[in-house]
Amino acid sequence: MLVLEDGRRYEGRAYGSVGQTLGEIVFATGMTGYQETLTDPSYAGQIVLMTAPHIGNTGANDDDMESRRIWVSGFVVREPARIASNFRSTRSLDDDLTGGGVVGISGVDTRAITRHIRSAGAMKSGIFSGDRFALSDGEQLELVRSGAGMRGRNLSDEVSTVEPFSVPAQGEKIGTVAVLDLGVKTATLGHLAARGFEVLVLPQSVTAEHVLSLKPSALFFSNGPGDPAASDLHVNLLQEVLRAGVPYFGICFGNQLLGRALGFRTYKLPFGHRGINQPVLDKTTGRVEITSQNHGFAVDMPIEGVHESRTGFGRVEVSHYSLNDQVVEGIRCLDIPAFSVQYHPESAAGPHDAEYLFDRFRDVVVANRAAAGAGDAK
Known part of the structure; x- marks a missing residue:
């Protein structure tokens, strides 16, 4: 479940690691470069939503890392690739997300969420899967609202x-x-x-x-x-x-x-x-x-x-x-x-x-x- 600070909820499938993560939700409009996005330290503290509908099709490799690790707090995609197919690929994006402990969600309407963020602005959010999915709506929303915002934050x-x-x-x-x-x-x-x-x-x-x-x-x-x-x-x-x-x-x-x-x-x-x-x-x-x-x-x-x-x-x-x-x-x-x-x-x-x-x-x-x-x- 993806939960926004204003109470909006979007149910999807667990993607990457399973558990709970909190952060400011933002959207990235690049059609390519998801690995560079994930490893950009500027995304620390943020849950990143990719507006491109199909993510992970070229897999992952060491050459495209922009830093030593993945920094995003969470990852939101419409449809993750079932197969990684590229001559430079050495592993799947799923492997990187799981290995990096990144809690993500897939199968949600990323276009609708993007339009909402453009209207309401970036806000606190959270992704809940596994045991954390069973928390009540109110408990999940309270966790989101009690999370740290970006304003006044030194990272x-x-x-x-x-x-x-x-x-x-x-x-x-x-x-x-x-x-x-x-x-x-x-x-x-x-x-x-x-x-x-x-x-x-x-x-x-x-x-x-x-x-x-x-x-x-x-x-x-x-x-x-x-x-x-x-x-x-x-x-x-x-x-x-x-x-x-x-x-x-x-x-x-x-x-x-x-x-x-x-x-x-x-x-x-x-x-x-x-x-x-x-x-x-x-x-x-x-x-x-x-x-x-x-x-x-x-x-x-x-x-x-x-x-x-x-x-x-x-x-x-x-x-x-x-x-x-x-x-x-x-x-x-x-x-x-x-x-x-x-x-x-x-x-x-x-x-x-x-x-x-x-x-x-x-x-x-x-x-x-x-x-x-x-x-x-x-």
């Missing part, structure tokens, strides 16, 4: 690496980038290394003093789950590193944290942006990008005009925005070397529409290093 410590590690640069090394792991994806690290960065991945608990002691060429904040308003420590760290003149690039959660570091507030979207088909306008080029997104919060900032940072970082403007609902999708600082985007440029939506952002980051770091060298020469 970075649950998904971040415990120990720092590094990824070597590919080709000619141009510098080092300190990556604050707030839920970073494997593909992101690969893109940074491919641009000549030695990648130093750090736990979310590090201090600004530690980051600066590493003398990085740049700082990168990753995607991640939770409410950016509950991450003041990360905002303070970012402000200190920006004041030291270190170039910055952030994606998803890193975009929201840059917004807050600049003095703007963030807010919770009704049902968020999740999927691999989200259209975004790059205001600099006028080009429309098809992007991959996974976020339930956004930066509150006018999409037109140049604005003054409320925390002393100079002029700021919105660089990208959503064509569906005009949500801020990118921020560019005009007086310091810092920018960010709300979407996931590593996720191959488009399929390569947004990869230029990693090149832009490389160019910013190279230009900053050249400027610093010219200053030293003078």
